[in-house]
Amino acid sequence: xxxxxxxxxxxxxxxxxxxxxxxxxxxxxxxxxxxxxxxxxxxxxxxxxxxxxxxxxxxxxxxxxxxxxxxxxxxxxxxxxxxxxxxxxxxxxxxxxxxxxxxxxxxxxxxxxxxxxxxxxxxxxxxxxxxxxxxxxxxxxxxxxxxxxxxxxxxxxxxxxxxxxxxxxxxxxxxxxxxxxxxxxxxxxxxxxxxxxxxxxxxxxxxxxxxxxxxxxxxxxxxxxxxxxxxxxxxxxxxxxxxxxxxxxxxxxxxxxxxxxxxxxxxxxxxxxxxxxxxxxxxxxxxxxxxxxxxxxxxxxxxxxxxxxxxxxxxxxxxxxxxxxxxxxxxxxxxxxxxxxxxxxxxxxxxxxxxxxxxxxxxxxxxxxxxxxxxxxxxxxxxxxxxxxxxxxxxxxxxxxxxxxxxx
Amino acid sequence: xxxxxxxxxxxxxxxxxxxxxxxxxxxxxxxxxxxxxxxxxxxxxxxxxxxxxxxxxxxxxxxxxxxxxxxxxxxxxxxxxxxxxxxxxxxxxxxxxxxxxxxxxxxxxxxxxxxxxxxxxxxxxxxxxxxxxxxxxxxxxxxxxxxxxxxxxxxxxxxxxxxxxxxxxxxxxxxxxxxxxxxxxxxxxxxxxxxxxxxxxxxxxxxxxxxxxxxxxxxxxxxxxxx
Ligand SMILES: Nc1ncnc2c1ncn2[C@@H]1O[C@H](COP(=O)(O)OP(=O)(O)OP(=O)(O)O)[C@@H](O)[C@H]1O
Ligand SMILES: [Mg+2]
Numbered sequence: 356x357x358x359x360x361x362x363x364x365x366x367x368x369x370x371x372x373x374x375x376x377x378x379x380x381x382x383x384x385x386x387x388x389x390x391x392x393x394x395x396x397x398x399x400x401x402x403x404x405x406x407x408x409x410x411x412x413x414x415x416x417x418x419x420x421x422x423x424x425x426x427x428x429x430x431x432x433x434x435x436x437x438x439x440x441x442x443x444x445x446x447x448x449x450x451x452x453x454x455x456x457x458x459x460x461x462x463x464x465x466x467x468x469x470x471x472x473x474x475x476x477x478x479x480x481x482x483x484x485x486x487x488x489x490x491x492x493x494x495x496x497x498x499x500x501x502x503x504x505x506x507x508x509x510x511x512x513x514x515x516x517x518x519x520x521x522x523x524x525x526x527x528x529x530x531x532x533x534x535x536x537x538x539x540x541x542x543x544x545x546x547x548x549x550x551x552x553x554x555x556x557x558x559x560x561x562x563x564x565x566x567x568x569x570x571x572x573x574x575x576x577x578x579x580x581x582x583x584x585x586x587x588x589x590x591x592x593x594x595x596x597x598x599x600x601x602x603x604x605x606x607x608x609x610x611x612x613x614x615x616x617x618x619x620x621x622x623x624x625x626x627x628x629x630x631x632x633x634x635x636x637x638x639x640x641x642x643x644x645x646x647x648x649x650x651x652x653x654x655x656x657x658x659x660x661x662x663x664x665x666x667x668x669x670x671x672x673x674x675x676x677x678x679x680x681x682x683x684x685x686x687x688x689x690x691x692x693x694x695x696x697x698x699x700x701x702x703x704x705x706x707x708x709x710x711x712x713x714x715x716x717x718x719x720x721x722x723x724x725x726x727x728x729x730x731x732x733x734x735x736x737x738x739x740x741x742x743x744x745x746x747x748x749x750x751x752x753x754x755x756x757x758x759x760x761x762x763x
Numbered sequence: 764x765x766x767x768x769x770x771x772x773x774x775x776x777x778x779x780x781x782x783x784x785x786x787x788x789x790x791x792x793x794x795x796x797x798x799x800x801x802x803x804x805x806x807x808x809x810x811x812x813x814x815x816x817x818x819x820x821x822x823x824x825x826x827x828x829x830x831x832x833x834x835x836x837x838x839x840x841x842x843x844x845x846x847x848x849x850x851x852x853x854x855x856x857x858x859x860x861x862x863x864x865x866x867x868x869x870x871x872x873x874x875x876x877x878x879x880x881x882x883x884x885x886x887x888x889x890x891x892x893x894x895x896x897x898x899x900x901x902x903x904x905x906x907x908x909x910x911x912x913x914x915x916x917x918x919x920x921x922x923x924x925x926x927x928x929x930x931x932x933x934x935x936x937x938x939x940x941x942x943x944x945x946x947x948x949x950x951x952x953x954x955x956x957x958x959x960x961x962x963x964x965x966x967x968x969x970x971x972x973x974x975x976x977x978x979x980x981x982x983x984x985x986x987x988x989x990x
Contacts, residue, residue, distance in 0.1 A: 356875045371860055673856045676817060677870035677917070678845020680838050756817045760856060 356683065365690035368663070369698070379659040380699030382652025383739060387700045387732045389645030391707025391724065392714065394731075397638025398723040399715060401631055408627045410546055410555060412487040414453070414590055415623040416597050418583040418604070421616055436617040439563075439578045441607055442480075445585055449599045451592040454485035457580035459567045465519060465559065467530040472518040476532060476559050478566025486584040494526045494541030497562055505564035510541035514556040535569050537561065590624065597622050649735060652699060653743035660692050660747035671751050672759025685752035692744020693737055700736025704729055764924065764956060765791040765814070770823035772809050772979075783809040785979035786823070791958070793924075796951040798967040799960045801976030807960045808929050810976075814958065815850055815927045816843045828924075845873055849918030851928035855910045857902040863889060863913045864898040870920040881920075888916040892946060908939030915946060925956040932966060944969055 369376045420436040442457040459478040464471060477483075480502050484490070497508050509530065516525045528539045546555040563580070587596040597620050604618055664671070671684055711724050772784040783806045791797060799807045812818035813825060816832060825832045827847065835843060844850075857866045864885050871881035889898055892912040902910055911931060918926055928947070932940035944966060951957045959970060967973050975983040
């Protein structure tokens, strides 16, 4: 016989009971919708994390003190192990470095023209812009001289500018940081909202020495820095630069072989990789939980298929009497089960995609329905239909035609 | 055309063995019109089911045009039923979801005919049984006699060699029963081999040969038309 006839038989049986068919496939609808939504949310999260981390700057290595280190570092000074000299040494001695930017930071109250704003103030060198891929929107960045002299000038982020001066031009404004007066000489370009609810535009930059001596905590020694950003010239040299920086700093800090580093270096690429892997694992976990409801949906289909086989026993007997082979009956019922599941899969996919977009809208989360969500959802539906339709179909095919015809 | 030798069928009901056929031998020639009669439980339906390839004998041989049907696999039996046999049941056995036309088309679907060809043939068959105007009716919208005529049209779909009817008029009143019998007469006149199980002596009279059963054995086999 022609195979499309078997498909027609299966669809005919489903259309004969539209309400029952939809209710039967409900489990698969929910399962598929949940899987699609979960993977979409997961992918959205992944994109968000990627955006946030790469927003910190590309080809970046972050060097921070390691507080877990033993007595030597503590004796040297209250958990501070990085100094201006380290940054200078890296810039001079490590090859393939595009920019080295030491940084100190502190929280400070800013006051200007009667407006107040509490924000993070970062003491940096001009190279900081290069290291973090920041750009000046208006005005200018302070130069090496100004930085060295500790001139009291500031470059402000767009959020700070808006909070203190609204829409008017901040350049040339006087602003008091705690009690110290500074002058605004530039405004940063917006980097926008990063992940984790952080506003990357809510920041002010000042010359390293000025910020260190007047603002960042009393505890800081005259030449200590909290972080050194090292930007490699390209992605390929990232690992090598990281290694060279580590070796150089061990040398600088006179750390003997076998002793732990009193600092740590983090490679942006590996941070990104690690967090993506974490989010990915989480997504798979969520999808797996959602997948359990697919199994429940499959059991629902199996149940109704068993009912259908019982209800249509006479039909099966008659089909056999007019010449249907057992394989024809088997395939007809298996297709019916797959079609039921597939209907559920299609409805579930639609709901899942709409749901993902709705959640994205509500949660200001990037909507990211993965392109493989459709094929995956429908593929799963087919598998569920086949697996859970197998037993009922086998029962139908094994029926004895005479007994089947005699059944009421 | 058909030759059965010492055919036996034993049903096992728990501990008990029920011999439905106790050694039946019979020859049926092409074009014959046979009535199978006998008391209830004498094995008539059992014989028909075996002749039609719906059931297998416990013992004995069944040759159909020289082929040993008893040796057929399940798939070969399905092919045999589809190509060689037309069944007519007491309870019609139409599929309630399908129209008269679709019911008649069903065996042709399994035969792999194109939709166009089988629709044309189904329509032609319905015309022939006098139901040209009822093609899109569903079984519930037809009288018993009409339903049985749809079933007969269906049994003829794949041009069988033999029609097997197990009490085809059992569920019909006398006059509609007569319509069905007239149709059988006509089909047999056209050369179709026919075996009809019946309780009704008047129905049996119409056949050209009467085979009587009792306790799973043939007790008489008369030829010649009485009516
Ligand atoms: N599936 C079965 N299982 C057990 N016994 C059976 C089965 N089918 C038939 N029998 C027995 O076989 C014997 C013959 O049955 P069969 O149906 O052939 O009788 P019949 O001549 O057609 O009777 P009726 O005129 O009542 O239809 C009966 O004793 C019946 O009980
Ligand atoms: Mg009977």
